[in-house]
Amino acid sequence: MSVTVPAGFEAAGVECGLKQSGGLDLALVVNRGPQQSAAAVFTSNRAKANPILWSQQVVADGTAAAIVLNSGGANCFTGPQGFQTTHATAEAVAEALQVSAGDVLVCSTGLIGEQLDRDKVLAGVTAAAGALADGGGADAARAIMTTDSVPKTTVVEGDGWSIGGMAKGAGMLAPGLATMLVVLTTDADVETQDLDRALRRAARVTFDRLDSDGCMSTNDQVTVLASGASGIRPAFDEFTEALTRACDDLAAQLQADAEGASHDIVIEVRAAHTEHDAVEVGRSVARNNLFKAAVFGNDPNWGRVLAAIGTTHAVFDPYRVDVWMNGVRVCSEGQPDQPRDLVDLTPRRMDVLIDLKSGTASASIRTNDLTHDYVHENSAYSS
Amino acid sequence: MSVTVPAGFEAAGVECGLKQSGGLDLALVVNRGPQQSAAAVFTSNRAKANPILWSQQVVADGTAAAIVLNSGGANCFTGPQGFQTTHATAEAVAEALQVSAGDVLVCSTGLIGEQLDRDKVLAGVTAAAGALADGGGADAARAIMTTDSVPKTTVVEGDGWSIGGMAKGAGMLAPGLATMLVVLTTDADVETQDLDRALRRAARVTFDRLDSDGCMSTNDQVTVLASGASGIRPAFDEFTEALTRACDDLAAQLQADAEGASHDIVIEVRAAHTEHDAVEVGRSVARNNLFKAAVFGNDPNWGRVLAAIGTTHAVFDPYRVDVWMNGVRVCSEGQPDQPRDLVDLTPRRMDVLIDLKSGTASASIRTNDLTHDYVHENSAYSS
Numbered sequence: 088m089s090v091t092v093p094a095g096f097e098a099a100g101v102e103c104g105l106k107q108s109g110g111l112d113l114a115l116v117v118n119r120g121p122q123q124s125a126a127a128v129f130t131s132n133r134a135k136a137n138p139i140l141w142s143q144q145v146v147a148d149g150t151a152a153a154i155v156l157n158s159g160g161a162n163c164f165t166g167p168q169g170f171q172t173t174h175a176t177a178e179a180v181a182e183a184l185q186v187s188a189g190d191v192l193v194c195s196t197g198l199i200g201e202q203l204d205r206d207k208v209l210a211g212v213t214a215a216a217g218a219l220a221d222g223g224g225a226d227a228a229r230a231i232m233t234t235d236s237v238p239k240t241t242v243v244e245g246d247g248w249s250i251g252g253m254a255k256g257a258g259m260l261a262p263g264l265a266t267m268l269v270v271l272t273t274d275a276d277v278e279t280q281d282l283d284r285a286l287r288r289a290a291r292v293t294f295d296r297l298d299s300d301g302c303m304s305t306n307d308q309v310t311v312l313a314s315g316a317s318g319i320r321p322a323f324d325e326f327t328e329a330l331t332r333a334c335d336d337l338a339a340q341l342q343a344d345a346e347g348a349s350h351d352i353v354i355e356v357r358a359a360h361t362e363h364d365a366v367e368v369g370r371s372v373a374r375n376n377l378f379k380a381a382v383f384g385n386d387p388n389w390g391r392v393l394a395a396i397g398t399t400h401a402v403f404d405p406y407r408v409d410v411w412m413n414g415v416r417v418c419s420e421g422q423p424d425q426p427r428d429l430v431d432l433t434p435r436r437m438d439v440l441i442d443l444k445s446g447t448a449s450a451s452i453r454t455n456d457l458t459h460d461y462v463h464e465n466s467a468y469s470s
Numbered sequence: 471m472s473v474t475v476p477a478g479f480e481a482a483g484v485e486c487g488l489k490q491s492g493g494l495d496l497a498l499v500v501n502r503g504p505q506q507s508a509a510a511v512f513t514s515n516r517a518k519a520n521p522i523l524w525s526q527q528v529v530a531d532g533t534a535a536a537i538v539l540n541s542g543g544a545n546c547f548t549g550p551q552g553f554q555t556t557h558a559t560a561e562a563v564a565e566a567l568q569v570s571a572g573d574v575l576v577c578s579t580g581l582i583g584e585q586l587d588r589d590k591v592l593a594g595v596t597a598a599a600g601a602l603a604d605g606g607g608a609d610a611a612r613a614i615m616t617t618d619s620v621p622k623t624t625v626v627e628g629d630g631w632s633i634g635g636m637a638k639g640a641g642m643l644a645p646g647l648a649t650m651l652v653v654l655t656t657d658a659d660v661e662t663q664d665l666d667r668a669l670r671r672a673a674r675v676t677f678d679r680l681d682s683d684g685c686m687s688t689n690d691q692v693t694v695l696a697s698g699a700s701g702i703r704p705a706f707d708e709f710t711e712a713l714t715r716a717c718d719d720l721a722a723q724l725q726a727d728a729e730g731a732s733h734d735i736v737i738e739v740r741a742a743h744t745e746h747d748a749v750e751v752g753r754s755v756a757r758n759n760l761f762k763a764a765v766f767g768n769d770p771n772w773g774r775v776l777a778a779i780g781t782t783h784a785v786f787d788p789y790r791v792d793v794w795m796n797g798v799r800v801c802s803e804g805q806p807d808q809p810r811d812l813v814d815l816t817p818r819r820m821d822v823l824i825d826l827k828s829g830t831a832s833a834s835i836r837t838n839d840l841t842h843d844y845v846h847e848n849s850a851y852s853s
Contacts, residue, residue: 134780134788134804164773166789166805199773200806303781305773376759376840377848384849390547390582394688397517405517406549421517422549423583457759459842465760466767 089240091224092251093274095119095314099218100226103211105159105197105204111230113211116270117153117184117219122315125151126283127192128290130307136163137173138193142308145177145192149279154192154270154310155180155215156231157208158255161266163199163305172205179209183216194268194308196233196255228253231268234464239340243333245325248275248317250333256341266304267294267341271333275326276315285327286311293334296366297342297453298373309334342453347460350382350432353453354439360402360446368403368441369452371395379457382437387430389417392439403443411440472607472623475634476657478502478697482601483609486594488542488580488587494613496594497539499653500567500602505698508534509666510575511673513690519546520556521576525691528560528575532662537575537653537693538563538598539614540591541638544649546582546688555588562592566599577651577691579616579638611636614651617847622723626716628708631658631700633716639724649687650677650724654716658709659698668710669694676717679749680725680836681756692717725836730843733765733815736836737822743785743829751786751824752835754778762840765820770813772800775822786826794823 359365742748
């Protein structure tokens with residue numbers, strides 16, 4: 088059950104009336120210790136929501152006792168009044184749990200530019216604190232959903248310890264994260280500094296390479312909390328590997344549930360001069376609306392792939408590049424190769440392989456196609 | 471009648487069978503002099519089509535006798551065979567007109583990654599050379615259309631001289647130009663160096679600031695040809711101003727006919743630290759799919775404007791910015807101001823004004839919304 092699988096954690100998800108559509112909209116995850124290590128990475132958007140500004144301060148000392156998350160409102164561009172709402176939320180959690188407000192992380196997601204109803208949030212905190220349970224992870228995962236169609240959770244088992252996680256996403260998934268809230272928990276004994284390093288390494292190759300629509304949110308936060316309750320201290324690499332698997336699983340679930348998408352596209356860039364080049368090239372294709380619309384129409388339009396690569400600064404010669412789509416080499420040396428009719432784009436999963444012939448680095452970027460439903464859902468956003 | 475309004479020019483548009491849909495698909499514009507000055511700006515995409523590679527060489531000496539343009543195929547990523555087709559096209563024009571092939575510019579537009587039918591192109595050149603006429607500008611403007619719904623032409627009158635122009639676009643309109651072919655003609659007496667400077671100045675504030683969908687084409691070319699036939703040499707600033715007006719008029723027509731768009735959006739960024747900052751901020755909004763989808767739904771979602779600005783490197787404080795939509799200040803100092811219900815987004819034209827409060831520079835970017843029709847047209851591209 089997601090974040091409550093590891094020992095030492097309780098969680099709850101309650102309804103406090105923030106979502107117009109009704110349903111669970113406030114989640115609380117509490118770390119009962121004995122350790123209360125915490126690390127987080129935040130949106131790189133310079134316009135940061137109030138809960139981001141708050142949480143950055145809270146996590147600075149590497150400890151946190153709890154994290155509270157609401158859907159139904161992003162509390163972004165809401166000025167001093169909005170910041171006070173975030174602050175009051177942390178204070179309410181602190182009082183209910185008898186901890187310091189400076190150890191309470193806060194996340195919000197939903198429409199930006201509107202005030203959160205503070206009374207509803209505070210009532211929700213009280214209700215959630217009263218509902219905390221060892222098996223509360225499932226409700227918590229549902230309470231953070233906005234336009235998500237399913238809750239996203241993961242569990243990775245270590246040798247006597249485990250990692251649990253939950254995520255919400257769906258649209259606005261982009262580099263440096265995107266309206267993506269993720270909470271990971273572990274009962275492994277991991278020191279703060281290692282927790283931070285492991286999270287940054289894991290996020291860099293998972294969430295940071297999920298680029299659904301190129302839009303970067305104001306509210307993204309990926310948090311990991313460690314209780315040490317298993318009494319086991321795994322090797323750093325072993326823990327990092329497990330955390331990366333957990334992040335990768337959640338990233339794939341976010342991609343699969345991206346707003347209105349009909350294809351999950353994995354763009355693998357190979358033989359790049361540097362890993363940075365590989366990422367830049369993959370992202371340029373992932374953000375090309377013409378390529379994405381073509382995929383929606385099951386059209387293997389590889390010319391749009393090359394046109395996108397041409398906008399980058401990567402080391403490459405456009406007239407040496409090979410491109411495969413679902414295993415068919417449609418372009419070699421910048422010229423037509425196999426007939427495009429051989430490419431079957433009817434499955435939801437699509438693999439694009441780009442061979443830059445410029446070095447030995449590689450990277451994979453996950454994205455989605457551009458569909459009628461994407462336009463529809465984002466022209467009528469109201470969660 | 472577009473490019474044939476200025477004295478000294480003849481043009482033709484013929485059908486040679488390149489377009490599957492039928493219709494005019496090859497245009498020829500000839501400069502009868504006495505002067506044959508030419509300047510051009512090209513796509514900054516590093517993956518350049520064969521006609522771009524050819525034309526860059528032709529224009530290097532600042533003279534050109536003719537320009538031939540085809541729709542129905544971009545001749546890009548078609549390897550040596552494709553380059554030979556471009557070369558043969560220029561040779562055919564040269565032979566028909568008794569000029570040097572090194573003075574014949576070539577442009578192509580249409581699907582990339584497929585060979586042009588060389589025989590059809592060469593037959594088209596012969597037909598076009600035979601159909602050249604003083605009033606041929608109208609046919610030429612129609613022959614370069616792909617998914618354009620209307621031909622785009624312009625005329626700007628100077629004092630005893632004039633500028634004529636034609637353009638094709640519709641989708642893939644982006645920075646550093648985009649599947650945009652433009653031919654401008656003038657009978658003013660302008661030296662090559664001044665023609666080049668004037669064109670760069672004009673393009674920088676018009677075509678370079680038209681960013682319909684953020685995608686950059688492999689085939690963009692904006693060319694200006696001067697015949698000197700009026701015998702009048704206007705002052706440089708006067709000529710540049712007129713050329714800028716001609717480019718701005720064509721850019722507005724390209725925006726108004728962008729594939730599937732239902733709104734023409736002008737994003738004005740004011741009080742920026744530098745003009746570069748103003749352009750970067752305007753472009754970040756113009757390329758934000760979530761903002762563009764919201765406009766399609768007539769939703770004045772200003773939070774997405776601020777979230778987009780937050781991804782830039784411009785000097786600004788997100789909590790000082792003001793945003794107006796169609797004259798209503800929906801955000802001041804990064805907080806909600808007037809109710810969003812006051813904004814009427816039903817007209818096709820939408821004005822966004824962003825006050826960064828960081829300096830005195832400004833810039834305007836033209837873009838379009840993201841619509842069902844955009845997705846549809848680009849998922850079934852076949853012109």
